[in-house]
Amino acid sequence: MGKLYVVGIGPGSIENMTIRAMGAIKNSQIIIGYTKYIDIIKSLIENKKVFSTGMRGELDRCRQALQLSRNNVVSIVSTGDSGIYGMAGLILELKKDEQVEVIPGITASSAAGSVVGAPLMHDNCNISLSDLMTPYELIKKRVELAASGDFVISFYNPKSHGRPYYLKECMGIVKKYRGGSTPVAVVKNALREGQEFQIFTMDSFEEDKVDMMSIVIVGNSNSYLKEGRFITPRGYKLMD
Known part of the structure; x- marks a missing residue:
């Protein structure tokens, strides 16, 4: 069975990410996020499958993340805290029986x-x-x-x-x-x-x-x- 991490990667610098967020990304097979967020963590996601979308693609990203997490370990990333203007709320609204873990980060x-x-x-x-x-x-x-x-x-x-x-x-x-x-x-x-x-x-x-x-x-x-x-x-x- 897979799992979905909803990861807040902090303000946009690797050194200000939490250890827990880095661990979730490291343990994930697939990374999903807005193109600019993916660029921030590119040094952490070499050799991983990556799916990115442009601005206002939040619904598509969340649905894709939930679907892929049924059989894979997936991280969907956003800057700041995942539960403050991030993806956590939308993921929890859309989820059915998927396993989801919310990982906070430093908000703006x-x-x-x-x-x-x-x-x-x-x-x-x-x-x-x-x-x-x-x-x-x-x-x-x-x-x-x-x-x-x-x-x-x-x-x-x-x-x-x-x-x-x-x-x-x-x-x-x-x-x-x-x-x-x-x-x-x-x-x-x-x-x-x-x-x-x-x-x-x-x-x-x-x-x-x-x-x-x-x-x-x-x-x-x-x-x-x-x-x-x-x-x-x-x-x-x-x-x-």
């Missing part, structure tokens, strides 16, 4: 947070600004509620050519609940080749520095900068 907000300091130390949430799966009005409602609840917010998929104004509008919503000195981090290609970051405040934020390869992290009302590092206090009583 955690990767970006580590680059700029410790912005996620208190209650926080991830919100994708992509409206491919979620109506934009619902996205804005979630942003409003997260901002009013004083969550640290990580914006995934913050900007694209098809929706250039969503980030500006959503930052406008957050600004109703944040002071002008609240830190805002923009991290591109976190923990992988081409990494760049900038830290702004709500007042100095430059939207044109953001693209689809970025994560935008907005602090809560207590977040601050110390020696260029973005910190959200957990609430410990510090002694002088």
